[in-house]
Amino acid sequence: MAYLWQFPDYYFAVGRLKRGVSVQQAQADIAVIARQLAQQYPKDYPKQFTVKVQSLAEEVVGRFRSALVLVMAAVGLLLPIGYANVANLPTVGVYSVMAYVTAR
Numbered sequence: 001m002a003y004l005w006q007f008p009d010y011y012f013a014v015g016r017l018k019r020g021v022s023v024q025q026a027q028a029d030i031a032v033i034a035r036q037l038a039q040q041y042p043k044d045y046p047k048q049f050t051v052k053v054q055s056l057a058e059e060v061v062g063r064f065r066s067a068l069v070l071v072m073a074a075v076g077l078l079l080p081i082g083y084a085n086v087a088n089l090p091t092v093g094v095y096s097v098m099a100y101v102t103a104r
Contacts, residue, residue: 030053
């Protein structure tokens, strides 16, 4: 199942690859199909055009990959600190009760 949206200068389609088919194989296949369609319908295709197959993850993440890795690293470093603080809350309560009892 593929969805097709038309924009002024290009077409954008979303599809799903069969298991075992790489993005490079899909790129080669779609290039052949596009060339055949351009020969069959020359008035519908410009003289120079390209087709590009890209994974959905690369399309979504794309240029933000390094920023996302940095944020994930920061979360990975700060989360244990938060866990340690929460784990120490019961001991603080015990010490405050002990201080209260010893003061009496």
